[in-house]
Amino acid sequence: MIRRPVLRAFSALAAALLAVPATAQQNAFVAAAGPARTEVLERGAMDPAVSPDGTQVAVSILGTIWLVPVAGGDAVQLTTGGAWDEHPAWSPDGQFLAYARNTRNGSVLMEHNLATGASRSVLEVEGGLGQIAYHPRGGELFYVLMRGQYDAHLWRAPRGGGEPRQITHAENWHEWSFALSPAADTVFMESGRYGGADLYLMALDSMRPTRLTETPARGEFSVAWSRDGRTRMWVAGQNGTDTVMAQTDGGAPRAVYASPYGQKQLSIDPAGRFAVVADGRRLHRIDLGAGTSAPIPFRAALRLPARTEGDLAIVHARVWTGVDDRVMEDATVEVRGGRIVRVHRGAPEAGLPVLDAAGKTLMPGLVDNHAHYWFPFQGERLLERGIINVRDPGAAISSSMSFKDANRLGVVLGPTIYTAGPLIDASGGYHPMVDVAIDDPAAAPALVQALKEQGVDLLKLYFLLDPDVARAVLAEAERQGLPVTGHIGVRTSLREAVEAGIEGFSHVRVWRDVLPLHMQPQGENETLDRERAPLARMQADWSAIDPEGPELGGLLRLMAARGVALDPTLVVHRLGERDRSRFSLEDFATATEGYRRMARFVRRAHESGVMLLAGTDGASLNEEMEAYVEAGVPVVDVLRAATVNGARWLGREDEFGTIQPGRRADLLLVDGDPLKNIRDARNVSAVIKEGRVVIRK
The missing domain is CATH 2.120.10.30 (TolB, C-terminal domain)
Known part of the structure; x- marks a missing residue:
């Protein structure tokens, strides 16, 4: 449908x-006088x-x-x-x-x-x-x-x-x-x-x-x-x-x-x-x-409102480029026309506006690899948190493309959006505003081609798809050069999807790969079979899954060998003290243990060589990153999961994700050193999008 x-x-x-907090403000680099702009649109x-x-x-x-x-x-x-x-x-x-x-x-x-x-x-x-x-x-x-x-x-x-x-x-x-x-x-x-x-x-x-x-x-x-x-x-x-x-x-x-x-x-x-x-x-x-x-x-x-050229010099910064584990002390990053032109130690070229970053860490801007961008003004809050690029894995396509264009042109303030358009699901799906249904494999080529023509950057498969339909979509996506992620695991197993050519998974839904059929959610109603478990969509089923077991070990080795990434969205599965009143004592304990097992699976995925993509599904990206560290993933690899890995997965590593000449100047300046303490990534001092300071605290 x-x-x-x-x-x-x-x-x-x-x-x-x-709502953007009062501590955040648009910098003068954005509001500076300049020529008015006009964009002639023939679509939209x-x-x-x-x-x-x-x-x-x-x-x-x-x-x-x-x-x-x-x-x-x-x-x-x-x-x-x-x-x-x-x-x-x-x-x-x-x-x-x-x-x-x-x-x-x-x-x-x-x-x-x-x-x-x-x-x-x-x-x-x-x-x-x-x-x-x-x-x-x-x-x-x-x-x-x-x-x-x-x-x-x-x-x-x-x-x-x-x-x-x-x-x-x-x-x-x-x-x-x-x-x-x-x-x-x-x-x-x-x-x-x-x-x-x-x-x-x-x-x-x-x-x-x-x-x-x-x-x-x-x-x-x-x-x-x-x-x-x-x-x-x-x-x-x-x-x-x-x-x-x-x-x-x-x-x-x-x-x-x-x-x-x-x-x-x-x-x-x-x-x-x-x-x-x-x-x-x-x-x-x-x-x-x-x-x-x-x-x-x-x-x-x-x-369109006027905006500056995106010229800037950031001086005296502690710079983590994202290329490797090293940090450059007292470094200068020069930006012209929104692109990084030079990373060095020493004085900047004369004439560039200067931002003094003494005592602060400059790093690539954050990427939320699972951000459903459904509201025109949510980008301001994302930027305020240092998120400069987002991968939207499911939205109504015309709305999504309009938000993408509006952010790109500066109609509204927000991150660069890479969108999947609609969830590709079978009939009877769970997200009626943002899905498109397909039950016949023969219909896959026309649908994939239409989505590409409308401007999507990726595709997302959803969990009611049958394996033959998933394979048909994946085959056409490969012909069209579109990467595909999936929130699957109900009718199509992760292994089946990997063997068919999928490039990523959202969440950690491994039911079909490891659970006996009578324990697997079947997607029979809008509660997602809640009668089987209190949190059937989330972690309850993990109470019967061994994250260190051989079945998952084999799956992770296959994912690593095929270059399939994982966007775990751990934090949305974690219960807090306020959740105790929602569940019985037994259910709360089951769900909490399920989360612990999911976290161990994420650590094992990283240790197996699976590329992690930090994404939130509406939660906090900082909390997501901190959850990976708590699970045992090294801090520098967590930072990669929230920066360069997203660019690599999209095939855009030459565009953003690292601080290198030629890349977009999408930069995050924070107080402290996130490589030593991941919580320092919360201490946003300035956010620079395409060389323009859009948030300054």
Whole structure:
């Protein structure tokens, strides 16, 4: 099944996590005066909304709202930076656009007056805003409020202010997309539980739903309804392909457009003549009468803030280059144009801005090799911790590529993102916002090629994939030059994946390789078989696994011989004192012992020659690094796991990960010496991204 967009707005918890502490600040090197920049974009459109007169399409592009002529051409920017704007919706008279504004502190339902150019706040929400629609008479706004992957529901609120009302409520269900009937007495929507979604009609007075589809092997999403009520449309996803379906006057649904997965989003001309689909962040017009489609080319001239050239000299530093174990004392690193040009002892070249690093350690910037980048502003907190590059092993692809572009261009402050796009899973997966389902090996080549065309840097296999499908994906990934990691171990064993050519594993899921079948989680429901163990996803199964045993020894030797890396995410499996109230005495002891065994496995993996990749899956990278040291991995190798190893795994070691001439100047300056005490990596003094000081404490 192919899912709706990732949750891109903030819950209250996310906002708290992403707020940048007052001790961090952008340095003058970033804010210095310079020429304004303009980037012309011909890709990046999301959230299409066709105007009432059918002549324009409102879209979001890198967190701003634009108008694009339906015939194609130059786009007009309506909102500016400082927030992340998305999900535009037209008022019935075409005079206003509502949209979702996401900030560091939450989400706001906004309304833009097209005549005056002014925007106003309609409603602040606790959670994230999804799709928005006006009541046909214009007096109310309907919207999706998202509080998590499995909690997205339909609400309505008076346009002029007043108490909002919730329409759908079911716990662990999601209604990400909806459309109103011409009288707004019925809602056409997708609704589903943790796996896929089906189509429903629901009368708003009685709240009685009518199921329209029941398709366990696929999902329906991104619905639309023409204003005359005659035509309903949706996207059906199956085996890595999205098919746009149309149904007119209650007749048989017909396919009007199909292509490989591209996080598609639909909008229909109010008169029902055509539809616009955003497919892989490009726009296409579908003629519903002729059944043909054509691209809508556009040019969006995005105005960007000025930034410096990335020239800098760091002097008097204790430098660990990451090339070997040695440290250079009282060293100078010179940077020009964002690239390291010289590492030496002595005075820097005249004319370079100077950063005095006396008494501090300069090292390569950190890499979080397991960072799901689902929010536009989470990059500030990552940079504040010294994380300058991230490997995102699972996100809705259009959202992920937009965040990647926004960070690269300086639209928002954040690390360089290397993304896998969606999790590649079988039908019935566990992450409905960020996965694409494939059950047929023959469908693998087209899916992998489509993901590469949209710009992914790697792929990630997920645990419900059958071995034959995994092998087909891996074979095509090799042909396309894409490295592949996997969170597997339920239907496909790690050994099977290694022999098929996988390059890495996320987490330490070795169930299928060492446990008898009756003890293995089968992925039968959203609890991941919690009835078998209190933490079936995590460490409980390790209570029956010997990390020093011959089975795992053979697996680790095979991984080392094939160059397969391990991203253990140890810390997310570790329980603390606050967890005692969640478990029985026996379960807590079992889970704690399981973690100890996992840590021993990580140490053994390192000793066997398996390359470690430090990743967090949302936890703390510093804690992850410290957990490796506690497990017995030498400090210098832990630092490699959080710097150069990530670059090597991606095949980007000539770009970043070490302090050498020619590499990007992605650098971390800390108080103390992390090579002697790994906790000193927490003492961030300055963060330098591409030669620009972006965080200074």
